Amino acid sequence: MEPAEIASPVMGWVPGVVGARLRRGVELPNRRIVGETDRVVHLIPVPATETMPEHLTALCDLEIRPGDAEHVDAGTGMPCIPCLNAVPRPDTTGVSEAADPR
Numbered sequence: 886m887e888p889a890e891i892a893s894p895v896m897g898w899v900p901g902v903v904g905a906r907l908r909r910g911v912e913l914p915n916r917r918i919v920g921e922t923d924r925v926v927h928l929i930p931v932p933a934t935e936t937m938p939e940h941l942t943a944l945c946d947l948e949i950r951p952g953d954a955e956h957v958d959a960g961t962g963m964p965c966i967p968c969l970n971a972v973p974r975p976d977t978t979g980v981s982e983a984a985d986p987r
């Protein structure tokens with residue numbers, strides 16, 4: 886059996902991670918207003934809690950208030966490159982730099 890589905894041009898969405906794009910006109914933490922160039926799709930790890938936190942943190946460390954962003958489906962829009970680079974790669978073998986057992 887071959888995989889029937891072709892992955893999105895960008896990459897497959899990582900389980901537990903959703904795509905979100907800032908709404909136009911929202912004020913960023915650095916007080917800039919979101920314009921068209923800011924409308925990239927950030928990847929946000931879904932919190933394990935059931936309650937909506939005050940803000941979500943994208944993989945690129947951008948803090949997003951839930952009302953300031955819209956959910957987007959996989960393969961939609963222009964991805965945020967820092968977020969893509971920060972995606973944990975499950976196929977990486979060997980040591981993880983982030984996890985220290987002690």
Ligand SMILES: [Zn+2]
Nearest residue numbers: 927945965968
């Ligand atoms: Zn991002």
